[in-house]
Amino acid sequence: xxxxxxxxxxxxxxxxxxxxxxxxxxxxxxxxxxxxxxxxxxxxxxxxxxxxxxxxxxxxxxxxxxxxxxxxxxxxxxxxxxxxxxxxxxxxxxxxxxxxxxxxxxxxxxxxxxxxxxxxxxxxxxxxxxxxxxxxxxxxxxxxxxxxxxxxxxxxxxxxxxxxxxxxxxxxxxxxxxxxxxxxxxxxxxxxxxxxxxxxxxxxxxxxxxxxxxxxxxxxxxxxxxxxxxxxxxxxxxxxxxxxxxxxxxxxxxxxxxxxxxxxxxxxxxxxxxxxxxxxxxxxxxxxxxxxxxxxxxxxxxxxxxxxxxxxxxxxxxxxxxxxxxxxxxxxxxxxxxxxxxxxxxxxxxxxxxxxxxxxxxxxx
Numbered sequence: 001x002x003x004x005x006x007x008x009x010x011x012x013x014x015x016x017x018x019x020x021x022x023x024x025x026x027x028x029x030x031x032x033x034x035x036x037x038x039x040x041x042x043x044x045x046x047x048x049x050x051x052x053x054x055x056x057x058x059x060x061x062x063x064x065x066x067x068x069x070x071x072x073x074x075x076x077x078x079x080x081x082x083x084x085x086x087x088x089x090x091x092x093x094x095x096x097x098x099x100x101x102x103x104x105x106x107x108x109x110x111x112x113x114x115x116x117x118x119x120x121x122x123x124x125x126x127x128x129x130x131x132x133x134x135x136x137x138x139x140x141x142x143x144x145x146x147x148x149x150x151x152x153x154x155x156x157x158x159x160x161x162x163x164x165x166x167x168x169x170x171x172x173x174x175x176x177x178x179x180x181x182x183x184x185x186x187x188x189x190x191x192x193x194x195x196x197x198x199x200x201x202x203x204x205x206x207x208x209x210x211x212x213x214x215x216x217x218x219x220x221x222x223x224x225x226x227x228x229x230x231x232x233x234x235x236x237x238x239x240x241x242x243x244x245x246x247x248x249x250x251x252x253x254x255x256x257x258x259x260x261x262x263x264x265x266x267x268x269x270x271x272x273x274x275x276x277x278x279x280x281x282x283x284x285x286x287x288x289x290x291x292x293x294x295x296x297x298x299x300x301x302x303x304x305x306x307x308x309x310x311x312x313x314x315x316x317x318x319x320x321x322x323x324x325x326x327x328x329x330x331x332x333x334x335x336x337x338x339x340x341x342x343x344x345x346x347x348x349x350x351x352x353x354x355x356x357x358x359x360x361x362x363x364x365x
Contacts, residue, residue, distance in 0.1 A: 002032070002111075003032045005024065005035065005036050005114075006036070006113070006131060006132065007116065008117040009085065010039075011117075012078060013081075017081055017084050017269060018288060021088050022198035023146060023198040024088075024089065025202060026201045026359075027359075035109070036092065038092045038094065070254075070255075072254065080266050080268060083268075084268070092107065102136040107136060108138065109137075110141065110142070111363055115147045116197055120148055124151060128159065142171050142362075143169060144173075144359075144363070145167075147195050148180070149177060149312065150175070150177075150179070154186075155183055167184065167187065170191070172192075173189065174195040174359075175192065177312050179315065180192075181193065197287075197316070200348060200351075203295075204297065210270050212270040212271050212273075212274050214274045214277070214278040216248070219245050219246065220280060221236065221239065221245050221248070221279065221281045222249075222250070222281070223247060224282070225259075225284065225286075225303075226285050236261065243280075245281070247261030248262050252266065281298075282301075283303070285302065285303035290313055290316060294322070299339055300339075301326075301327045301333070303328075304328055313326060314326055319351070321343065322339065325339070
């Protein structure tokens with residue numbers, strides 16, 4: 001079966017490229033011919049990515065100065081993540097930037113799939129992006145959402161009707177979070193269920209197949225931090241000193257060298273997998289690094305963002321009965337309470353088999 005897959009494949013961060021790789025891999029392992037639509041929403045074009053470092057940054061003098069300061073980092077990210085995409089992604093021969101491109105180069109497939117990642121997050125996407133609702137799919141062909149995410153627990157009132165109109169044409173919808181199932185059902189659409197993020201549908205062994213050998217000789221705590229957290233550096237410093245561990249911090253930008261720990265600047269995707277797999281302990285506020293810590297059986301704690309986008313971390317931890325690893329302050333260090341990954345792996349293996357069977361069923365029905 002030929003599948004046309006559209007997702008956030010061109011965002012320059014680890015989670016986006018890893019979920020794209022996993023989605024393509026899972027569908028291909030089912031025996032399908034998978035092609036990723038090389039679609040760039042307006043803010044993900046090369047020029048915008050190079051000159052707009054922060055998604056929420058206003059177009060003012062302060063924003064311009066920040067973009068200029070971080071331009072070298074943006075160029076490095078474009079190169080590193082671009083190399084990974086070239087190596088692993090089966091991209092469409094045509095690039096798509098707008099509806100005109102889809103009309104000029106129609107995509108013919110047996111099934112059209114959107115997902116995973118936050119393809120329906122109107123905050124990150126600056127509105128509803130119609131191609132992420134498979135607006136380009138040919139009439140009468142199968143339309144499926146694969147572990148798609150709204151990124152929020154509820155829709156704004158003025159977005160509900162538009163989402164209902166766009167999602168009503170889907171043959172089946174799967175969301176990454178339980179809250180996504182509730183959102184869809186609240187729209188009066190009931191052909192929906194929750195499945196794992198595609199990175200979790202690939203086994204530990206399949207991820208280690210592409211991981212590079214670890215070069216670190218000393219035991220270490222790995223820090224992967226996306227948001228600011230008051231007091232976090234002191235917390236990490238005290239924990240590292242107490243346990244006699246080195247601190248390695250994954251850094252996206254040059255200015256992060258000033259943060260506590262040894263900064264590893266933009267490691268290759270395959271290197272990041274190795275850093276997570278070999279860490280004595282991971283501290284992160286990232287959903288995907290939380291997911292990889294679970295999948296690769298690495299001891300961890302996850303800082304759950306308080307304001308928004310924390311639901312996906314909480315949903316994952318609830319699924320594998322690790323709610324206590326979701327940390328909201330620094331008074332409940334989990335280091336000495338080791339995770340029994342035998343139980344976690346049993347839950348994941350069962351859910352993984354169920355979800356893969358479901359996707360196969362919906363594709364072939």
